[in-house]
Amino acid sequence: MTGKQKKGKKTMLSMQKIRKVYRTDLIETHALHDISVDVAAGEFVAVMGRSGSGKTTFLNIAGLLDTFDAGNYHLDGQDVSRLSDSEMSRIRNEKIGFIFQSFNLIPDLDVFDNVDVPLRYRRLPARERRERIERSVEMVGLLSRLRHLPAQLSGGQQQRVAIARVLAGEPRLILADEPTGNLDTLMSREVMDQLERINESGTTIVMVTHTPECALRASRQIHLLDGEIVDLDSLPAEGPPEKTAASFAATVP
Amino acid sequence: MLFHNLRIAWKSLKRNRALSILIVTGIALGIAVSTTFATVRHSFAKDPIPTRSGVLYYVRLDSWDPLKPYPGADSTLPPTQVTYRDMTEIMKSDIPSRQGGMFKTALYVFPDAKIGQPFRETIRLCFSDFFPMFDVPFRYGSGWDKKADEGPEPVVVLSDEMNDKLFGGKNSVGKTVRISDRDFRVVGVLADWAPSVKIYDLTQNFIEKPEKIYMPFNFVKPMQLRTFGNSDGWGSSGGLSGFDGFLQSESCWIQMWVELPDKAAVSKYKDFLAAYVLDQKKHGRFQRPVNNRVSTVEEWMRDQRVVPPETTAMLIVSLLFLGVCAVNLVGLLLGKFLARSSEVGVRRALGASRADIFVQHVVECELIGVVGGAIGLALSVGALALLNQWLKTTQLRGDYFHLDIPMVLLSVGLSLAAGLAAGLYPAWRTCRLSPAVHLSLQ
Amino acid sequence: MEFGPILRSMRRNKVRYGLIVAEVALTLAIVANCVNMIRDSRRQMAIPSGFDDDNIIRVASRPFAPAFKEDGYLDNSLRQDMEVLRAIPGVKAVSNTRFLPWQGGGSSMETRVLGSKGEMLRNQVYNADEGTLDALGARLIEGRNFTREETASEALRMRQIFAKARPVGADGTPLEKTSQDIIISKAFGALLFPDGKALGKRLEDSDGDQYRIVGVIDRFYNPYGWPIHEYVMFFPSYSRNFVGGAGYLVRAEPGKKAAVMASIEKALVASNNGRSVQVQELTQIKERFQARTALLANILSILIVLLLFITSLGIVGLTVFSVNERTRQIGTRRALGAQRGDILRYFLLENWIVTTLGLALGILLAFGLNVALVSKVAGPRMEPGLVALGVLLLWVAGLAATFLPALRGARVAPAVATRNV
Secondary structure (H helix, E strand, C coil), rough: CCCCCCCCCCCCCCEEEEEEECCCCCCEEEEEEEEEEEECCEEEEEEECCCCCHHHHHHHHHHHCCCCEEEEEEECCCCCCCHHHHHHHHHHHHHHHHHHCCCCCCCCCCHHHHHHHHHHHHCHHHHHHHHHHHHHHCCCCCHHHCCHHHHHHHHHHHHHHHHHHHHHHHCEEEEECCCCCCCCCCHHHHHHHHHHEEEEEEEEEECCCCHHHHHCCCCCCEEEEEEEEEEEHHHCCCCCCCCHHHHHHEEEE | HHHHHHHHHHHHHHHHHHHHHHHHHHHHHHHHHHHHHHHHHHHCCCCCCCCCCCEEEEECCCCCCCCCCCCCCCCCCCCCCCCCCHHHHHCCCCCCCEEEEEEEEEEEEECCCCCCCCCEEEEEEECHHHHCCCCCCCCCCCCCCCHHCCCCEEEEEEEEHHHHHHHHCCCCCEEEEEEEEEEEEEEEEECCCCCCCCCCCCCCCCCCCCCEEEEEEECCCCCCCCCCCEECCCCCCCCCHHHHHHHCCCEEEEEEECCCCCHHHHHHHHHHHHHHHHHHHHHHCCCCCCCHHHHHHHHHHHHHCCCCCHHHHHHHHHHHCCCCCHHHHHHHHHHHHHHHHHHHHHHHHHHCCCEEEHHHHHHHHHHHHHHHHHHHHHHHHHHHHHHHHHHHHHHCCCCCCCCCCCHHHHHHHHHHHHHHHHHHHHHHHCCCCCCCCHCCCC | HHHHHHHHHHHHCHHHHHHHHHHHHHHHHHHHHHHHHHHHHHHHCCCCCCCHHHHHHEEEECCHHHHHCCCHHHHHHHHHHHHHHCCCCCCCEECCCCCCCCCCCCCCEEEEEEECCCCCCEEEEECCCCCCHHHCCCCEEEEECHHHHHHHHHHHHHHHCCCEEEEEEECCEEEECCCEEEEEEEEHHHHHHHCCCCCCCCCCCCCCCCEEEEEEEEECCCCCCCCCCCCHHHHCCEEEEEEEEEEEEEEEECCCCHHHHHHHHHHHHHCCCCEEEEEEHHHHHHHHHHHHHHHHHEEEEEEEHHHHHHHHHHHHHHHHHHHHHHHHHHHHHHCCCCCHHHHHHHHHHHHCCCCCCCHHHHHHHHHHHHHHHHHHCCCCCCHHHHHHHHHHHHHHHHHHHHHHHHHHHHHHCHHHHHHHC
16 A cells, blocks of 8 residues: 555646635635655545545535635646636536446436436437436446335435436546435445446546544545645554644644 | 436426426416416407408598697697598508598497397498408308499398397398398308407497397498497587588598508509598698508507506516516525535536536526416416407407417417526536535535 | 614514515505505596486387387387376486486587687586486476476477588588577586586587586486586486487486386386386396496405405414514523513514514505506505504514414423523
């Protein structure tokens, strides 16, 4: 487990000295301190850290959900540092798939329609959308539930629908935010198995988690602490961080 | 995509029924009220005779008292009708392609004893040109000819209602009707005819239905007929009394119409009237400044204030009402849209652009506008039916207000405009929501 | 005490609160103007005619038998009709006159004070007999009423004079002037003689024919196309002819109207069936005349109710929104020791501020809209009292609309603060 990237592969995600500062009238909070991260195509990376360490900010920026104040970000070889809102929307739609802790299915759309949402925004023809939806829902084993509403599914099933939604889009990169955070152990395992299978088929996955079990499934772990990437080896294994005051201020709003 | 957005919007409406009912009710009330009053006003204001209004002109001459103008809201206007003397003189002109004075009276009709008692009926006296001038539709026969005007020949035209009453609806052309003290031969029976306002006579109640019997004007003398309308007069009787005195007096009681085919004819006719008035001045009449009017249908309707001012006031109030509904809607939609920030966040994360989100929400607002508008339109049909009911009790006519195509289009337009006006800001606010904030904290 | 924080919070949500301010302002403007129009209508409708409207019946006899073309026959039939009508039990007075109150018009002429050379003034003019004032319930305040003999002889005299052409002089008016005695209304007398002494004075018309004022009645109001509603002159005569028929006013004793009405037609037709008879109550004629005004007032009232409903919905919506958004904040406040009343008061105060701002703007709008309506369409000037009433009404409506949602807010449990959303 080293902080170095695997060699000989194309870089999927490359961040150089990314800085994110939240400003209010009174306080200026550094959420990310000039962090640099590289993720190779096909990697499965876990991002770890305590609450307030900057994990979510990192994920928002990686997913082009949020902008940053300094640094450079290349995604799949393309400079995505200074894109317009609609260009970012297009990249999210075509290259990135999101999996959320709380699944974020749209409550009044059934399984089919939920998986359909990103495909619609890609303006795909109806026949192709249907094929993709059925294929991806089948992959997560929920084909019999195609016309069920999210409320009629268990948590694990909902998360599998969310995964199907990702699969249907055939993204280059999957960003998962605590994908098992709301699930029990058994269901967690199922979801992680699914993610592993997806990774094995070649899709890059970056997963934010604070569960060591999940993190261990990934091929590499990155640790965030107070908005910085820390070299795990230089820290005491269990000890609390010393910059107590700073971490308090870094609570993401 | 539009269809998809409509489906999303429909689901969204169904999600929170209580709120949706509030929202739709608001817009429906606004549309109902504004459509109703726009229609009420339109019923008065629209062109009652679009096929003929381009060539028909109403004639007025200022034969009034030199000492003061004809009384009325607008003192620059001449009397609303012409005197008998002036009508007979100006009808000698051959400039109009058709022309004629007219008035309303009431006489006893003596039906066949089998049908019933004698009854009094309002009757219009007019010239043969009346029927083609006002595009009067016939079921049987036709109007009378110029020769019948001259005689006058005892001929009548009946409305279909009168024909139903007197002859059981059969073709009665050639049959005889006894009116007052003489027999008249039926030459024509009208088909159903009810112009929106009784355009040929705006001097009295102009929303009543046309008269049921028409006879040649020149019976006025032999039958000594008096008008059942205004006969405003002034000045000395000149010693004359009785019926001849009335005909020779300055009483204004005849509605005078001419048909002028083109602009040249209009200006020629105006010159003719001016010359007539100047000639009359030499004989001591028309001592006021020359003030002749050859008015189009539209001008004549405006001068007679056919559109009641309160209907205009009501229209203004009802449009403001719709404005309040729209403002109200902005607030409700803002609340509704912002309450689902997280859903918008998900969509944004899945690749929806701001434009996608904006369009989705505008479509939802328009759907609300259309649904509310449809309900509003239905409500206004009901409201207009109630107004017609009221009109029937006071005016004996229960078909006056109805939605026509322009009003339905207006209603649809208002619905869409209200939906758009109310939806633009909330949709804009919603599409500007940052996707990140509403995901991370769910 | 909480003004500061509330105002600061409102500043951060300008649009949302601004909308309610605009809505309240528009509502006040519309409500005040509608109420103003309603009051104007009601005022118009409340003007008394000065007559015993409730007990008056109008009877129209319309002859068709040719015999009615003869003067003698007409006179006989008129006399007979009056006797038949007087004989009906419950009838208090009977009159033959062309005058019919509340029909929305009548007949008019022009006169001026004899020898004044002044402007000719327009007034309503109707024939009357000895029973007319009694049938109307009009009160004579000066002079005398006409007598039956006078009516009959005057009718005959004038008919003879006007039967043929009258020789005219150089000025085009008849050489020989007529003179008739007349009864006028007090208001017409005051118009002609500002000193108030009309009795015994003479008027003339454009032919130079003269009219001597022998009686003055207290009150007369009959809506007319021209502004001469209160000016009238009655002259003694009968009114009957073949074309127009004859019109009667019958005044029933209080409570007997229905019975009298029921027997009139039968009684008259029984005495002469060469005509048709139409019987109407004056109240019905009045109702029909006022129908449009009444309808307008009713429609405006409905509009006001709908408008208040819509605006209340808007306020309810805002408060619900406001409460939902602050559930956690309310919980925190409760956890910090706020009472339910404090929370309730917070929302009520917030909405009161919004409503009041809207009302302030609405007062300006109300007067502005009124100026626009008066100048562009028609209608009465705005009464400031009505705006004040509207302000009160909307204050109450605003607080009422806030109350339930705010109460819901006040019920938020303090535990919400610690719940991990």
